[in-house]
Amino acid sequence: MDDKKKYRAILLAVLGVVGLVLVFVLRPERGKWWRHSGVVWATEYHIQYFADRDYSDSILEVFRRVEMSVSAFAPESTVSKINDNRSDSVDAVMAYMIERSHELSRITAGAFDPTVRPLVNAWGFGDDDMALPDTAQVDSLRRLVGIDKVKVVDGRIQKQNAGTQLDFSAIAKGFGCDEIVRMLQRNGVKDCLVEVGGEIAMSGHNSEEKLWRISIDTPAYSADSACRSSIMAFSMTDCGVATSGNYRNYHTAADGTHYGHIIDPVTGFPRQTDVLSATVCAPNCTTADALATAFMVLGLERSQAVVDAYPDVKAVFITADKSGGFKTVFSKNWPADKK
């Protein structure tokens, strides 16, 4: 090879390397913020994520898979068939939910228990209209309740009592949020926030490259989203946040008494404790959702004890103060800069 050719080859090689470096260093960031909202499970969802393509089909697919497993509103879902004793076959979603429910029921002294469904129905929060069952009815239904009466062996459910029924409403939204975040992460998404009916799972940062900002509603007896106001807000990421309250879903009896939709599985009665709303931050939204529901049953002191036992769980409770206003109570481990 003569010198000229040699120099040309070297020059081309150098230019090639420089070109490649430039492509990688100056590579324009691909992707954009996608935002979707809609209605699922009779509530609204809002999802945002940074990605180079639209994942709305996959999101709807996740919703459908969760719905066909644990939604009592879908007559052909796994849970509906199991509740009617038409099948004993458990799918992967439900097997996971039952396994988590055993654990979550244990750590909440039975305050969270998806077998509460016969009681939820009896109090008119399931398929039936408002009802005020008497103590004898409640006592007989209570015998069907207890997640320890249910187990899964080789993909089949075993119920000690055929009348035992499951209600995953208290964790289905949280689980749905987690599943969507997992699906997005499998596809390489780092920054996302998934909210279904107020339960939130998030990772990474928002479009301003800051932590996600979460707001807690002021408890108010109205289901109207236009009446919402925020009592406090904080920034978080890489976790799940769920809020439970008895102030949006309740019945009012003729004498004016409010009956909330959260039932104490131990007594069988709707439970109104000193906690008006509980907001829980946990490593995932399934856990946060279950704990938030349980904390409504446990009341402030016992809920604080549960949070104290699990360092990766934090909570904010809204209680009523003596003058009729609201009091915000933080768990001990709640970061001081987020109050």
Ligand code: ADP
């Ligand atoms: P929301 O669905 O309003 O966000 P929750 O997550 O607290 O509220 O779920 C409450 C629902 O869970 C009730 O409507 C009922 O179907 C069911 N449920 C009621 N009490 C309990 C309980 N102690 N444990 C588990 N599920 C419950």
Ligand code: MG
């Ligand atoms: Mg819940």
